[in-house]
Amino acid sequence: MVALARSQAPQPSGAEASAFAADVLAGLGSVPKHVPAKYFYDGAGSQLFERITELAEYYPTRCEMRILRDHAAAIAKLIPEGAALVEFGSGSNKKARMLLAAAPKLAAYVPVDICGEMVEQEAAELRPDFQALKVLPVMADICYPFDLPAEAKAAPVRIGFFPGSTIGNFEPHEAAGFLRNAARILGPGATLIVGVDLIKPVEVLNAAYNDAAGVTAKFNLNLLVRINRELRGTFKLDTFEHHAFYNRERHRIEMHLASLKRQKVKVAGETIEFRAGETIHTENSYKYSVESLGALARGVGWLPAGVWTDARKYFSIQAFTLADEAPAPRAAE
Numbered sequence: 180m181v182a183l184a185r186s187q188a189p190q191p192s193g194a195e196a197s198a199f200a201a202d203v204l205a206g207l208g209s210v211p212k213h214v215p216a217k218y219f220y221d222g223a224g225s226q227l228f229e230r231i232t233e234l235a236e237y238y239p240t241r242c243e244m245r246i247l248r249d250h251a252a253a254i255a256k257l258i259p260e261g262a263a264l265v266e267f268g269s270g271s272n273k274k275a276r277m278l279l280a281a282a283p284k285l286a287a288y289v290p291v292d293i294c295g296e297m298v299e300q301e302a303a304e305l306r307p308d309f310q311a312l313k314v315l316p317v318m319a320d321i322c323y324p325f326d327l328p329a330e331a332k333a334a335p336v337r338i339g340f341f342p343g344s345t346i347g348n349f350e351p352h353e354a355a356g357f358l359r360n361a362a363r364i365l366g367p368g369a370t371l372i373v374g375v376d377l378i379k380p381v382e383v384l385n386a387a388y389n390d391a392a393g394v395t396a397k398f399n400l401n402l403l404v405r406i407n408r409e410l411r412g413t414f415k416l417d418t419f420e421h422h423a424f425y426n427r428e429r430h431r432i433e434m435h436l437a438s439l440k441r442q443k444v445k446v447a448g449e450t451i452e453f454r455a456g457e458t459i460h461t462e463n464s465y466k467y468s469v470e471s472l473g474a475l476a477r478g479v480g481w482l483p484a485g486v487w488t489d490a491r492k493y494f495s496i497q498a499f500t501l502a503d504e505a506p507a508p509r510a511a512e
């Protein structure tokens with residue numbers, strides 16, 4: 180990928196840009212207003228997320244790394260010789276490195292991410308450290324079916340890796356859809372290793388999404404910066420405020436951007452009206468129990484194959500295998 184200077188960067192071309200425009204206009208035109216969380220991750224958003232992972236209040240990344248460090252050998256036992264490891268939504272390669280180091284007989288590593296620049300860069304950083312491994316990055320939106328590289332398809336078996344509790348960004352029915360899609364992409368005999376944030380005391384959850392340094396607020400507001408830049412938006416950043424809270428009934432953190440006043444904003448030539456206090460719902464971060472994710476997975480053909488947690492049981496790594504050689508069942512039609 181070619182790095183563009185800032186002044187040249189504003190308009191991603193073609194399908195990517197129009198999907199963003201269509202999703203934002205549809206979301207801001209509905210009640211309640213919302214924008215899909217995957218659009219947080221432009222260059223600045225990915226950097227802000229990296230800073231979030233280093234915050235004292237934000238426990239998930241540290242917990243997951245700790246589980247991977249403490250149980251890498253046990254987890255790697257699920258990865259047979261010659262397998263291809265497919266990482267869904269790979270952001271940073273820190274977690275994959277731990278698995279790759281513990282599974283030296285892997286044939287290929289396929290990081291898949293919506294941000295092509297990111298995934299190419301991560302691949303370039305990995306190659307010198309894992310010279311026997313074929314690193315085959317794919318730029319794709321993991322919410323939709325995508326094609327694996329031929330070498331990954333040719334491997335005797337494929338192991339999916341979906342760390343970071345990204346699965347928590349999906350609605351439960353979308354999470355089931357993702358798991359079904361992963362089964363189809365990975366094929367017979369596959370294993371899926373998923374990092375999932377667990378239900379825990381509400382104070383711990385609320386603090387993790389309302390950090391004292393305001394990095395999460397900046398991450399949330401960066402969505403408006405991106406809309407302004409890429410979709411000719413006229414959002415005034417000081418008229419919107421970061422709101423994040425745990426919704427106990429639905430086991431999820433909700434993030435919103437609240438308009439501090441009644442106002443009109445233009446996006447891609449369309450006028451959007453806000454009431455004072457009206458919010459744009461920007462993210463859900465669902466929290467699961469081992470049982471609730473297991474039930475969701477079982478419903479689409481994945482059987483439990485292992486669970487690892489940290490000492491406080493804040494976070495889990497859960498493994499599943501496909502029930503049999505038949506394709507995963509489709510939703511009832």
Ligand code: AVJ
Pocket residue numbers: 231239343344345347348388395462463464
């Ligand atoms: C990357 C989706 C796991 O939900 O905790 C962090 C994103 N949002 N702080 C999460 C996020 C606000 C994060 N995930």
